[in-house]
Amino acid sequence: RMIMKKSKTIGVLVPDITNPFFSTLVRGIEGVLYRENFVTMLCNADLDMEKETNYLAELSRRGVDGYIIASSAISNQAINQTLRKKNLPFIVLDQKKAEGFSDAVLTDDFAGGDLAGKHLYELGHRKVAVVLPEDATENIQNRLQGFKAIYSNPILIHSELSKEGGRQAVKRIVASEATAIFAINDELAFGIYLGLAEVGKTIPNDYSVIGYDNVDMCEYMTPQLTTVAQPIYELGQTTAERLLERIHHPKKDWEETTLPVQIKKRFSTAHLK
Ligand code: RIB
Structure with missing residues (x-):
């Protein structure tokens, strides 16, 4: 045996x-991998398929023991060629869609979107805008579907998934009838804060804003951002643990784990006046 x-x-x-x-x-x-004496090699794909494919090939050339894929640009063909055919252990999460043929760790995006919708609805908002990227990845689409369980026909405003994307969405938000905004991630929400300030609008008096993720910055914003919290750190830990299990037991059945989300009500959302 080799x-x-x-x-x-x-x-x-x-x-x-x-x-x-x-x-x-x-x-x-990294915390889990370090504890188990593994080194983490970080590759930032920039939503760029070529970069992602090159990284995958390069990692494989260097003989890494496993792959954690959170970016979505990579095609299933590349995954099949580089990973499945060679039986290399990998796990997908977040923006990389779980296809049922690998381990995956998910968070309950549908429930998260639903929670955001319920919160705004309870506050009396009836016209709401959702800010999200045009060709949203599966996890983000699930978020939108959950939101649509409450608001069947929200105003959709497409913008890049970044702070600047949020800032640039503001023109279209103020031109719409919306009184509340669901930013599909916190980065967008932060950009929306700046954009609204630039046109003299205040949160939550003129607009309620809810984000998604619960990154640390939410608590340092004024007003503190209401958001749907993903268990981000735990998501990383669980993913690393599952991958190590796969490395130790290559033949076990694929496992898909879904982690829960929760709403953090802060001060960026308020009753419609
Ligand atoms: O903030 C990054 C967003 O992209 C998160 O919501 C995460 O789930 C990812 O998809």
């Missing part, structure tokens, strides 16, 4: 390292 040489390295692919969601996620991953 003895495989182990690199004790795990490759982690994320879409956007400037977003604190991903730094907290990676911190959770």
Whole structure:
């Protein structure tokens, strides 16, 4: 039997390292891997398919022991070619859709969208805008579906998933009839804060704003941001643990774990006046 040489390295692919969601996620991953004497090799894909494919190939050339894929640009074909065919252990999460043929860790995005909708509805808002990227990944689409369980026909405003994307969405928000805004992640919400301030609107007097993720910054904003909390750190830990289990038991059945989300009611949402 051939003895495989182990690199004790795990490759982690994320879409956007400037977003604190991903730094907290990676911190959770890295904590578990470090404890188990693995090194974390971080690859920032920038939503760029070529970059992501190159990273995947390069990681495989370096003989990493496993892959954690949170970015979505990579095609299933590349995953099949580079990982499945060679039986390399990998796990997907967040923006990378779970296809049922690998381990995956999810959070309950549908429930999260539903919670955001219920909260705004209870506050009396009837015209709401959702700010999200145009070709949203599966997890974000699920968030929107959950929201639509409450508001069947929200005003959809498409913008890039970033602070600047949020800022740029504001023109279209103020031109709409919306009184409340569901930013599909906190980064967008932060940009919306700046954009609204620039046109002299205040939160929550003129607009209620709810975000998604619960990154640390939410509590440092004025007003503190109401948001749907993903267990980001735990999500990273769980993912790393599952991957290590896969490395130790390559033949076990695929496992899909869904972690719960919860709403954090703060001061950016208020009753419609
Ligand atoms: O903030 C980053 C967003 O993209 C999060 O909501 C996360 O779930 C990812 O999909």
